[in-house]
Amino acid sequence: MYRYDEFDEQIVRERVAQFGGQVARRLSGELLEDEFKPLRLQNGVYLQMHSYMLRIAIPYGQLSPRQMRQLARIARDFDKGYGHFTTRQNIQFHWIALKDVPEVLGLLADVEMHAIQTSGNCIRNTTSDHFAGAAQDEIKDPRPWCEIIRQWSTFHPEFAFLPRKFKIAVTAAETDRAAIRVHDIGLHMRQRGDTVGFEVHVGGGQGRTPVIASLVNEFVPEDRLLDYLEAIMRVYNLHGRRDNKYKARVKILVTELGEEEFTRQVEAEFASQKPHEKIDLPREEIDRIHAYFARPDFPARPEVSDTFEAAKASDAGFARWVKNNLHPHVTPGYTSVTISLKPVGGTTGDATAAQMETVADLAETYGFGDVRVTHTQNLILPHVALDDLPAIYAALVAAGIATPNEGLITDMIVCPGLDFCTLANARSIPVGQAVQQVFADPDYQEDIGRLHLNISGCINACGHHHIGHIGILGVDKKGEEFYQISFGGRADEKAAIGDITGPGLKSEQVPSALKRVIDTYRNLRTSKDEIFIDTLTRLGHDPFKEALYAAD
């Protein structure tokens, strides 16, 4: 993975000092709260329901064991012993005292981490495929370009006060695991002959106006990427709406101008760049960054592991876990493991300090020192030998993070909701837990198969309800919580926004109503190979709506 050199180190240290000064000026009254707010936000400090929250960047979701241990230390010493992994592959701590923030930033800087631009109206953490560098289906590892974008976007002088927040995601695989079409900019790596480049999608997003991104350019060669991004950002910075924060995202600009006119403006700006304005990243620098992401030397292993096969045969729990939580690896004899942070009845994405330390140890012992955070709020060990799976499983069981549900209905995305968040209209976590209970039986979940169920506690859609195969949105109606159900959303290469089914349900009605929908699917599917979203696409939504609203 990328390692800081003296320049990166210097910038992050200076940021810690700068933020320390900003906090001091706020405390002395020199800065008004209104003026301090954008500054603290650009450093990941939010005011939540109960306390300040600190959001820490995990660039493209990758962590080293040393970094994971430092997060565990922060959880233990400055929070209540746990952290919350987010849908943007970051981590946030919900119980941090403002006075401790500068010290925590110092601890982060010690392990080459920071909270820069994790909030505020600026370019946020660049996210990517959590299997990057390990997946069989990618054309190249997208992480070097994510790191290049990270550096380019860090303290960019022109784009620090955008109309609204700005999120970039990159994938290099045909199967889009980074949800690029619901990002402000989604980049899909492509190859034309010997040239690598990017298909550029702009103006996707969720929130109260969900939009699938427009294809703005089919192929921007990699050495022109940053210049092209500058052109998009400048058009947005100058022309994005600033009169209404709900209409300020780039998706609204693309929609209001129309895809064609927006594209014309970006292309015109790109064409107007004079030679001296071009970033013109030197080839040596592109190569330098790529070198950090060279694939580890995987010792040769037999394609079939006897240890692994024997453990599967003798341990049903292990067999179930490997059936659900492994992903094919590019090297024979190896696999990628999902560590689910979705135990039934737990809080989505939460991990205790001890669990973080277990994951760090496993990554160090068996996983080539590599941990990933997924945008679905799980953790990944991208490179492990099949031979080592029994030992890894045993350690995960002991740590309470061996839930065998990756991609199943209980592997939900759930926002913090009214229990933590000042924006929320309704609770999310308890509803998610109640739904999980109905589908908790492992055989039942497996029979249902792959299904993305996502829950948000308000229209800001942090729980990605628009792009869940089944989405649940909490709304407040005269002081009572209701839950609107939508069908047919998806985050992948066939990205779509779900359709709202009809009137909202009371929280206690949600689990049984969803069970009726799911059982309808099980009756109607052509075979177990036809997953829920495919049956829904084939038959339309009506049979499922009918089931949803049938009397209890």
Next chain:
Amino acid sequence: MPLIKHGAESDDPWDYVEDEAELSDGGYFTVRLSRFLAEAPTLADRNTRVGVRLASDDDVEELVPYLQHIQLIEIDFPKYTDGRGYSQAQLLRRRYGYTGELRAVGHVLRDQIFYMNRSGIDAYDTVRADLPSVLEALKEFSEVYQPGAGGQVPVFRKRHGS
């Protein structure tokens, strides 16, 4: 109102003149872009220095024919969270080669100064930051990741010896 430029407090002979007000002969005045464009042919003949105050939604391209003769362009930041002025500054400096004074006016706080300087703004009209804090802000980061109008060499060049 203190004006800080080139690392020092500076006297300011310039006055901003509202659209309705007359320009007197002699002196230094800035006017809005629309007025500047409308009166440009007559302004050149007078014994008066006229600069431009850009609003956030002004298109800097309209100024291009006049850039050689303008001594001062003010960029107005109506709210310090309004970042359009940074793009205007970068365009004026880097694309159109403007070399006169580029001054930030409006809601100008210490915490924008580093970004402003990097975007090519070289004078700060601010009631909210004194000279020492502006000088400190200008050096807040000793390394930068991007090229800009401020002339700092980005780290991707330094790393490879240029």
